[in-house]
Amino acid sequence: MKRFLVPVIAGVVLLAGIGAAGWYLTEHPQVWMPDDYVEYWAAGRLNLTGGNPYSADELLPLEGYAGRDTDEAVMMWNPPWTLTLAMPLGALPPRLGQVVWLVLSLAAVAASVALLWNTYGGPTEKRWVGLAVAFTFMPTLFVLQTGQISAFLLLGCALFAWCAKRGYHFAAGAAAVLVAVKPHLAYLLWPAVGLDAIVNRRWRIVLGGVVTGLVATAIPMIFHPNVWADYFEAYRNSPVPPSKWVSLTLGVVLRLAYGTDHFWLQFIPMGLVVLAFGWHWTKNAKRWDWAEQLPSLVACSFVTAPYGAWHFDLVLLLLPLLQRATDLVNRPRELPGTVTHPAAHAAGSLGWIVPLLVLVAMNAAMFVMSRFQMWSFWYCWVAPLVLVGYAFTARRRPSPALVPA
Numbered sequence: 001m002k003r004f005l006v007p008v009i010a011g012v013v014l015l016a017g018i019g020a021a022g023w024y025l026t027e028h029p030q031v032w033m034p035d036d037y038v039e040y041w042a043a044g045r046l047n048l049t050g051g052n053p054y055s056a057d058e059l060l061p062l063e064g065y066a067g068r069d070t071d072e073a074v075m076m077w078n079p080p081w082t083l084t085l086a087m088p089l090g091a092l093p094p095r096l097g098q099v100v101w102l103v104l105s106l107a108a109v110a111a112s113v114a115l116l117w118n119t120y121g122g123p124t125e126k127r128w129v130g131l132a133v134a135f136t137f138m139p140t141l142f143v144l145q146t147g148q149i150s151a152f153l154l155l156g157c158a159l160f161a162w163c164a165k166r167g168y169h170f171a172a173g174a175a176a177v178l179v180a181v182k183p184h185l186a187y188l189l190w191p192a193v194g195l196d197a198i199v200n201r202r203w204r205i206v207l208g209g210v211v212t213g214l215v216a217t218a219i220p221m222i223f224h225p226n227v228w229a230d231y232f233e234a235y236r237n238s239p240v241p242p243s244k245w246v247s248l249t250l251g252v253v254l255r256l257a258y259g260t261d262h263f264w265l266q267f268i269p270m271g272l273v274v275l276a277f278g279w280h281w282t283k284n285a286k287r288w289d290w291a292e293q294l295p296s297l298v299a300c301s302f303v304t305a306p307y308g309a310w311h312f313d314l315v316l317l318l319l320p321l322l323q324r325a326t327d328l329v330n331r332p333r334e335l336p337g338t339v340t341h342p343a344a345h346a347a348g349s350l351g352w353i354v355p356l357l358v359l360v361a362m363n364a365a366m367f368v369m370s371r372f373q374m375w376s377f378w379y380c381w382v383a384p385l386v387l388v389g390y391a392f393t394a395r396r397r398p399s400p401a402l403v404p405a
Contacts, residue, residue: 034098036074036312037147038063041097043076044090047083047224054227054234066094075234077308078149080227081213082181083220085152101147108151109134109143109315112158113322119162119291122326133325133359138366139314139382148312152178153185157298157319164205164290172290173208177216180209184305185313187270188277188297192288199285242307248314248380249305269304276300295320299390303383311366311379320390321359328352328393355393358385 034041042062043053051058056073063074076082089097110131117130134140143151156178163172176193179186197203220227235241243263246252251266259265277300284293299320302309329352362385369378 034067034094035146037098037101038066038068038094039074039076040082040086040101040147040149041066041089041092041094042074044083044086044088046090047220047227048087048090050224052226052230053083053086053220053224054230066098075238077235078181079183080220080231081177081216082149083227084216085149085181087220087223098147102144105144105147105151108155109140109318112151112154112318115158115162116319116322117326119158119165120323120326122329126329129329130322130325133321134318136363137315137318137321137359138363138370139312139317142312142370143315146312148310149181150313150315153182153313154315154318156181157186157294157316161291161294161319164294169202169204170208170211173205173210174212176205176209177212180213182308182313184301184308185316186298186301187305188273188301189294191274191277192281192293192297195281195285196288196290200288245307246375246377247305247307247309248311248377248383249307249309250303250380250384251306252377253380266306270306273300273304295323295390299383299387303387309383311376311382314379314382317383317386320386324355324390324393328355355389358389362386 039059042059045051045062046055046058047053053059053076056075059073059075060070063070068074076086089101092100113130113134114127117127122130140151142148156175159175160172160179163169163175173193176189179189183190193205193209197206224230246256249266250269254268255262255265277297281288298316302313302316362382366379366382
């Protein structure tokens with residue numbers, strides 16, 4: 001009885017705390033002024049009322065009304081299916097919507113941790129480790145503070161991995177629509193899904209994505225049939241198009257170093273990784289395991305995305321971080337019933353120390369940078385560091401000399 005009573009009490013206390021915090025924020029609008037959240041609220045409200053969700057002139061007065069102090073509209077550059085998420089938000093009063101968006105974002109991160117911890121075999125009694133990793137990771141706090149949508153991309157990845165591992169292929173495809181809110185940040189996922197469908201006959205993933213994507217696209221068009229025309233028009237006429245964005249990817253670093261006038265330089269890392277992915281696919285096509293492959297696909301995509309990756313989008317890196325966290329937690333428990341060499345056992349027991357220290361140092365550095373309000377570009381070292389750490393902490397098969405036959 002006690003085993004079930006503790007989680008119930010903890011849940012009640014948590015809900016009460018969220019409710020009290022929500023009430024306080026609603027009653028004190030001067031606390032936690034809205035940031036990027038307003039782009040989704042305003043775009044959702046405009047589309048609901050038949051306005052143009054990609055018009056700066058229409059967005060600006062709504063964003064001012066919502067509490068954002070700015071002379072320029074905060075644009076929602078996500079494709080129109082994103083409005084299926086934004087419109088319910090826009091139906092709420094702006095401050096209440098901000099609180100609801102925060103709660104949903106918290107829930108998305110927590111659900112992602114639970115799904116990923118289960119997918120990668122993390123012991124239930126140590127799920128707190130995953131939650132600790134997620135909620136002390138500075139990009140998680142950036143997402144929650146700004147009200148950005150990236151927490152839902154993480155949830156889409158977690159749902160995709162969880163569903164694919166259990167053979168729920170249609171549901172996995174449906175979850176990928178959440179990832180498509182910012183499709184360039186996980187661009188390797190899309191050719192991988194297509195190749196997997198052709199080679200391994202997993203067409204239900206494609207079907208789930210297409211059906212769900214069409215529904216998510218049709219809903220905004222019911223309220224505003226010209227939404228796609230408005231979307232493309234906004235890109236064509238934007239004073240700050242993607243070619244002018246200075247985000248934190250390797251391509252942008254390359255362009256800043258060798259020629260700011262050459263947008264094509266930002267696509268070189270992407271092209272090299274696509275070639276590497278082709279080689280990797282040929283080696284693993286017949287034994288393709290989505291749960292195992294997805295973290296590396298997302299991490300490599302993020303590091304080499306040609307544009308549009310920001311410090312709050314780094315929350316996607318929780319996918320490889322949590323996969324490795326479950327590996328490290330499980331290593332001392334591997335190979336039950338066997339006798340392992342004492343040195344190997346000690347290495348397994350202490351192998352978490354260096355990754356933990358690196359993670360703490362990385363979070364400390366990002367915290368200091370955030371206190372100095374450093375530009376998003378200066379976080380360009382985070383994703384490559386995570387990718388390198390992910391590669392170096394890969395699970396290795398135990399030596400035959402240490403495992404009895």
